[in-house]
Amino acid sequence: MAREMVADRHPTDLLLRSDRLPHIWCPGCGLGSVMSCYTDAVQASGIPVPLHVAVSGIGCTGRVAGYLSLDSFHTTHGRAIPYALGLKVANPELQVTVISGDGDLSAIGGNHLIHAARRNIDLTVICVNNFNYGMTGGQAGPTTPRGATTSTTPNGNYEEPFNLPHLLATAGAVYISRWTSLHVRQLRESMRVAIKKPGFSFVEVLSPCPVGFGKANDLGEGRDEMWFYRRRSIVDDNANLADVGLSMSEDEPIVLGNFVNRDRAPFRPAVEKWAIEEVLHGEA
Amino acid sequence: MIRRPMDAGLEQFRVPRGQVFIVPNRCKDCQFCMEFCPQDVLERSDDLNAKGYHYAVVAAGKEDSCVNCQFCNLVCPEFAIFSEEVTEVGSASH
Ligand SMILES: Cc1ncc(C[n+]2csc(CCOP(=O)(O)OP(=O)(O)O)c2C)c(N)n1
Ligand code: SF4
Ligand code: SF4
Ligand code: SF4
Ligand SMILES: [Mg+2]
Numbered sequence: 001m002a003r004e005m006v007a008d009r010h011p012t013d014l015l016l017r018s019d020r021l022p023h024i025w026c027p028g029c030g031l032g033s034v035m036s037c038y039t040d041a042v043q044a045s046g047i048p049v050p051l052h053v054a055v056s057g058i059g060c061t062g063r064v065a066g067y068l069s070l071d072s073f074h075t076t077h078g079r080a081i082p083y084a085l086g087l088k089v090a091n092p093e094l095q096v097t098v099i100s101g102d103g104d105l106s107a108i109g110g111n112h113l114i115h116a117a118r119r120n121i122d123l124t125v126i127c128v129n130n131f132n133y134g135m136t137g138g139q140a141g142p143t144t145p146r147g148a149t150t151s152t153t154p155n156g157n158y159e160e161p162f163n164l165p166h167l168l169a170t171a172g173a174v175y176i177s178r179w180t181s182l183h184v185r186q187l188r189e190s191m192r193v194a195i196k197k198p199g200f201s202f203v204e205v206l207s208p209c210p211v212g213f214g215k216a217n218d219l220g221e222g223r224d225e226m227w228f229y230r231r232r233s234i235v236d237d238n239a240n241l242a243d244v245g246l247s248m249s250e251d252e253p254i255v256l257g258n259f260v261n262r263d264r265a266p267f268r269p270a271v272e273k274w275a276i277e278e279v280l281h282g283e284a
Numbered sequence: 285m286i287r288r289p290m291d292a293g294l295e296q297f298r299v300p301r302g303q304v305f306i307v308p309n310r311c312k313d314c315q316f317c318m319e320f321c322p323q324d325v326l327e328r329s330d331d332l333n334a335k336g337y338h339y340a341v342v343a344a345g346k347e348d349s350c351v352n353c354q355f356c357n358l359v360c361p362e363f364a365i366f367s368e369e370v371t372e373v374g375s376a377s378h
Contacts, residue, residue: 002303002347003304003341003342003344003347004304004305004306004340004341004342005303005304005305005306006305006306006307006308007305007306007307007366008307009307010307010310010363010364010365010366011357011366012363012366013363016363018363021310021362021363022309022310022312022335022362023362025361027312027313027314027337028312028314029314029361030361031361032360032361032362032363033316033358033359033360033361035361036357036358036359036360036361036363037358040358181359182316182320182359184355184358184359185355185358188358221314221315222314222316223314223315223316223319226316226319226320227319230320
């Protein structure tokens with residue numbers, strides 16, 4: 001058989017604004033891998049492509065919306081979820097997915113995140129956790145592990161980070177998983193399930209940011225951070241979520257899995273009196 | 285479930301085969317595909333693409349090793365590599 005054959009386009013170009021490629025993300029950044037898994041999950045979802053909408057906030061991850069050839073919305077910093085909520089409530093037939101960064105979703109947007117989970121809004125949230133604010137120069141945020149070096153924690157981060165799956169489980173999300181951008185098959189399948197799930201679904205993706213985080217923490221290039229995930233990851237769907245916090249220590253596992261899949265009535269605005277009656281007394 | 289030994293008819297379980305395609309000018313040499321391809325099919329090119337990166341190519345001697353698993357297709361952050369199943373004509377032995 002021949003060696004590689006040269007092509008001038010990729011099958012996924014159908015779902016991309018391919019005139020904007022190559023994208024701006026750094027070599028070794030995991031964001032393109034996450035976008036690739038998302039486009040594959042959209043195709044595998046069985047939901048017609050024109051019904052999918054992707055909503056991003058601000059940051060390197062926030063750029064995803066601009067590269068998709070879907071209806072997409074690049075919103076303001078931290079506010080992807082409120083925009084997505086408006087879209088979904090006004091157009092319940094749409095499949096609305098928020099794809100944004102750890103800082104955008106859990107720092108400036110943290111309150112929207114927990115209340116959307118509490119209200120069980122029918123959204124899928126894909127949170128790319130690269131442990132820092134990549135776009136603005138590698139500052140520490142609420143997901144930066146203890147001890148990690150960043151541009152704002154040159155002597156090591158002394159704060160306790162969020163354990164996002166545990167936070168979201170407590171807040172009420174009905175589907176919760178965590179994968180890395182190396183675990184592409186599991187990630188794609190998890191995104192597909194999350195997209196189909198009625199109610200608030202949350203997929204955390206650990207992803208290399210060699211420029212903002214990897215170099216400062218001796219993780220090397222993106223490729224080396226992928227090896228770091230391979231070395232340290234274990235899969236445990238039944239893990240006690242209180243114990244799945246992330247640390248820099250080589251001795252601690254990175255726990256991955258499809259952690260939560262439960263059912264609870266999704267948010268429906270009670271616009272009519274009968275709808276309130278339904279909530280109080282159950283469906284007739 | 286009872287597992288039975290596959291003592292006969294093994295030839296009907298053919299390993300899928302893939303042909304690798306590259307869009308050379310999209311590659312940024314992150315090496316995700318090369319490092320994690322389960323069959324070690326890929327390596328860096330000798331020459332550079334238009335942006336100055338070595339890009340992924342099929343390594344010498346690995347022409348028949350791709351099993352069309354789609355890992356490289358999914359992991360590539362640049363939409364620069366994919367594989368397509370090869371339907372073999374004639375004998376499966378090689
Ligand atoms: C209101 C406001 N505050 C601050 C900023 C600066 N800013 C841009 S992106 C960003 C953080 C992004 O971090 P994250 O969501 O983790 O995305 P990443 O770049 O890591 O993918 C900040 C603080 C802004 N654009 N708007
Ligand atoms: S700064 Fe980090 S997150 Fe942003 S594109 Fe570069 S590697 Fe990716
Ligand atoms: S499809 Fe699988 S076996 Fe073939 S080159 Fe890609 S990763 Fe390797
Ligand atoms: S994964 Fe894509 S960008 Fe990275 S080396 Fe392979 S072909 Fe190039
Ligand atoms: Mg980030």
